[in-house]
Amino acid sequence: MLYTHVSLPHMELLIKRALSVRSATTPRWGPGGVLYYLSDYTGVMQLWRFDGSQHDVVVPWDERVGDFRVASDGAVALASDRDGDEKWRIYIVDGGVYEVSTEGVNNLGAWSPDGKKLAFTSTRDSSTDFYLYIYDRAAGEVKRAAEMPGINVVEEWSEAGIFITHYETNLDSSIYLYRDGELRELTKHGGEALNHSPRYIGNGKVLFLTNADWEYVGVAQMDLATGSWKYLVQLDRDVEHFDVWGAYMLFAVNEEGRSGLYQMHMPSGLTYKLPTPPGVVTHLEYGRGVAAFSLSSINRGHEVYIFQGSVRQVTNSPKFGTPLDKLPEPRSVWYPSFDGRKIHANIYLPPGEPRGAVVYLHGGPESQDRPEFKPLVAALLSAGFTVAAPNYRGSTGFGKTFVHLDDLEKRWDAIRDVEAFAKWLREEGYLQKKPCVLGGSYGGYLTLMALATAPDAWACGVEIVGIFNLVTFLERTAPWRRRYREAEYGSLEKHKDLLLQLSPAAHVEKIQAPLMIIHGANDIRVPVYEAEQLAQRLRELGREVELLVLPDEGHVITKVSNRVKAYSRAVEFIAKHAG
Known part of the structure; x- marks a missing residue:
């Protein structure tokens, strides 16, 4: 397909379809072999169950369900937030719906073996610390069990x-x-x-x-x-998930971004690889001789599978006519950066003649671009864009040493990795014209730095929930997060001058390309103030800038309707400037 010949209405439909694709994830076993999982089939992530013959929603719920645990008697504890605010609240579904903890931020934990108590951690008594709490179902009471500083997860x-x-x-x-x-x-x-x-x-x-x-x-x-x-x-790669049943262990290994799923007979050490589809294992649970796992793939979506002698797909989420199977597996490549260091990247190619290219920068930075299903990437591919995603210094998946190569003043090297990637893409023939640069969260920060440090390299930028000023970001992020983000970026007390120097705010005058900004009003990780001050400064400089604030979202766009709205505008913006 030559995308230059596709009519605009047809292109809009392709994009909308790709952004509407639903997902299923996080399978967990319940009593009687019932399989529970999360799915956004309804447009918002909800809790579902599969009894071997029928799929059904466990309980009607208006907001997003982010996590759940099933007790030995079938009661379900779930965590839910409101309008994407990530202030997780814990409830129990057992005939009725009962509040467990709705103050502060709560991390859902684990049921006691007899199912009578639930352990979790929460900031309900401390804005910076997740203490340990135990809920007694019979008494209907929560008691603080232990005071532990910082982030703790049962x-x-x-x-x-x-x-x-x-x-x-x-x-x-x-x-x-x-x-x-x-x-x-x-x-x-x-x-x-x-x-x-x-x-x-x-x-x-x-x-x-x-x-x-x-x-x-x-x-x-x-x-x-x-x-x-x-x-x-x-191994010389990360093991990311594992579970055991009897003498057998299943474990998932990060193999240059893709997941390899292996079964080991622990007494003998004999190990073999399971024939899973290409993609990324996002959750794994092994029980009663049957393994349940969720796997995400750019050309299959995000689905739940079981393994019992062979692999079988359990869910089949709606694709809305999107031909995901026509999208090629990404190319795994290594490119030389400015200092000769080899950096890994994924190159996603559209199924037809490319109309342009987007450099996609993952968040974190303690994260990694992997060939999993990403709605925005699928939409860009459907619209005919090549998507090139580098795993610059500071990314995970390449060992302890690599993840620290962007610490403090070394962050300049990660920024240079992006500029070197754009140069390499041109030399290798992936770019026929200037690309757009796009990223979310830390990837949004890096997008702004790329636009400022190499202004002639880009046709446009799309920045999603990104950081404009590292100082105001650290001052305003959720109290329990500040310490952990300072470990990555630097301390307000010790490194304020460096933080300012490394902030896009210090280099905003150099940004020339048109920029679209997307942010959730309820973001507690990167407060919306970052987007507001960025847009105001660019307008004062006379630059072309679009700001879209979603009033009922936080750091992640969770509602399918908002995903379609925001990302459709982003793809249209990119097509206008880089298509």
């Missing part, structure tokens, strides 16, 4: 006790065990190490994910009595 409640992961930073965490009123740190370590996702397997043994004394995350086993541990799976 991972599992087993006969051994309550396992909690405490995050010192986004890249440094430790596992604690709470039992009989006492907290015990299990993974004491020197230096930086991620330790999380504990899974008790009986006989005083727990499995967990860690990159202690190693560049990549693997699966380790600890003896709770002695505290000694060893790696069971240690």
Whole structure:
């Protein structure tokens, strides 16, 4: 298909269809082999169940459901926010709907083995700390069990006790065990190490994910009595998910962005790879000899699968006539940056003759562009654009050392990686004209820096929930987030001059290309003030700028109707300037 010959009404329909594609994710087993999962089939992410023959919504719910846990008796605890504000509130659905904790921000945790109590963490008593709480269903009461500083997440409640992961930073965490009123740190370590996702397997043994004394995350086993541990799976790639059933373990490995799903017979160590579709495993659960997982792929969408001898797709979310299967798998490439360092990137090609190109910058920065389903990327491909996505310095998936190559003043190197990528794309023939640069959150910040530091390289920019001024961002972000973001960007007390120097606000006069800004009014991560001051400054400079503020969204566009509205305008903006 030659996109230059497609009529505008037909193009608008292609874009709308791609942005309307629904998703299913996060499968968890319930009693009797019932499979629960999340789906935005209705236009908002809701809780669904599948009993082997029929799919149905568990409970009518107006707002987004972000997480859930199923008790041994079938009661369901769920977390929901309002208008994308990410102030998660916990409820229990058990015949009726009961409030558990609606103050502060709540992280849903785990049921006790008998299903009578629910453990979770919350800022309900501290704006900066997620303390441990336990809800007693019979009494209908919440009691504070332990005061823990910072971000803490209840991972599992087993006969051994309550396992909690405490995050010192986004890249440094430790596992604690709470039992009989006492907290015990299990993974004491020197230096930086991620330790999380504990899974008790009986006989005083727990499995967990860690990159202690190693560049990549693997699966380790600890003896709770002695505290000694060893790696069971240690690779030159990150293990991201795992679960066990009997003598078998399933684990998902990040293989240059795609997921490889493996089954290991733990006593013998024999391991083989499962024949899963290409894509990214986003959740994994193994029980009763049947594995349930969700997998996201640019040309298949985001669906739930089960594995029992063979892989079978369980959900089939509406695609609204979008020919996702016509989208090619992205090319995995490596390009030389300004200093010769090789940087990974994904190149997504449209199914026909390209009409232009977009450089897509992922958020985080402790994240990675992966060949998963992204509605905006699918819409751009459907509209005929090549989408090129670099995994610049600071991205995850390439080891501990790489993720720190953008710390403090080294952030300039990540910015240079983007400029070098645009140059490489031209040299390799991917660009016939200037591309648009687009990114969300940290990718939005990097979009602004790219527009300012290489103004002649870009036809336009689209900045989504991005940072304009690192100082005002740190001052206004949610109180419990500030410490963790300062670990990445620098401290307001120690590095204020550097923060200002690295802010797009200090270089905004250099931005020449037309810019579209999209932001949610309820964003607690990057407050909408960042978008407002950016738009005002560009208007004062006489630049072409469009600002779209979504009143009922936060940091992530959660409602399908808003996704269609905002991203359709973004694609039209790009087509106008770079198509």
